[in-house]
Amino acid sequence: MATLMAAAMSVVLYSAYLNFPKEIHGLREWAQALVLLVSGVVLFALHGKSDIVLLFSNVVMTWGLGLMMIGTERFYQVRPSWWIFHSSWILIAVLLAYWLWITPSFSIRVALSSVVVFILHARAIYVILKHGDYHFSMWFFVTLMTIESMMVGVRGVLAVTSNSDVNLLGAGTFASLYLATAHFMTLMMTVGFMTVCTRRLQITLERRSTLDPLTQTLNRRGFADIYAKEHALMRREKTFLTMLNIDIDYFKRINDNHGHAVGDRVLVDVAQMIAKALRVSDHVARFGGEEFVVLLPATGLDRALHITERIQSALCTARPGVPPYTVSIGVACQTSADESLDNLLIRADKALYCAKERGRNRYEVAAEVVQPLRAAARA
């Protein structure tokens, strides 16, 4: 039953592989791993008296467990340890053949295969703990992997200490317990992997909904979320914040003269150059087209102008693959927490318009809000 369910799970994983965003790796390897494990179990059940089939079923299962490890590594963006994968199945094939035909010993065969499987699981557990995000889903996944590897370890130890009980084709207590739980654990480990994949999917989609795909800066929605947080902080801490509205000059000409691809490269370049000139606590967003907005939390006008000049002078330096271009910047400082985001954006936009009007490649500062906005709203 558990074997049938594992086969069904491989279809689920493969379908997830086809439909999940391509940056979520490892699903294909896990789907292939389940197919191999199911095939290995079927071969093992059918092996009868044939040692060749027994040997082959063990190799197939080692491929399956190896692919689970590779899938886990790929999921956590770790370079796949193909050398562990290949050494494992070659070792299993050679050593099992030796202890099957040359010096037949059932207990050594079990001990050896347990050691190999244990190493594959241990590597996966190490990768999860080193690169995981310490969320519930990760702990669930790693706990299941650990239980499975401990079961394998116990079987290996029992093989060399008590001879007969570990034979999976026999009727010993451990063999019955092991068989009952081993297939179930394969299923559970897959569920654990699907849990971390689902969490990764959620994070990826959330990020996609708040990021501009070309420049990887915030989009309008992401910016509004960040602004709400910074605005609440500003109200609490009674500080200022400053907004820069940055627009590339004559961007249409860049597209017309160099092509859209170079235009896109310029957009990525400007996002990178702006980010380089900022602190990590500052935020950059692309508001569509060639317009960028920067939010400088806890920053008054003097410091904001310093940053504005830094951005403009950084853009003057020649960079390979990017035609020369300039930007105009509108600077608006928010000194009252009662001012709305829309109003701040309008002031920054007006200042930008002024900079464009006055010849471009320059900045202009927005007029301050003259009267307290609450009083104005009440009037």
Ligand SMILES: Nc1nc2c(ncn2[C@@H]2O[C@H](COP(=O)(O)OP(=O)(O)OP(=O)(O)O)[C@@H](O)[C@H]2O)c(=O)[nH]1
């Ligand atoms: N390559 C590229 N071009 C874009 C993208 N989005 C908008 N544009 C182009 O940006 C240009 C904006 O042109 P305008 O609004 O006339 O502005 P401008 O030429 O920069 O002139 P000023 O802002 O007045 O200095 C248009 O040609 C759009 O096609 C994009 O994602 N990639």
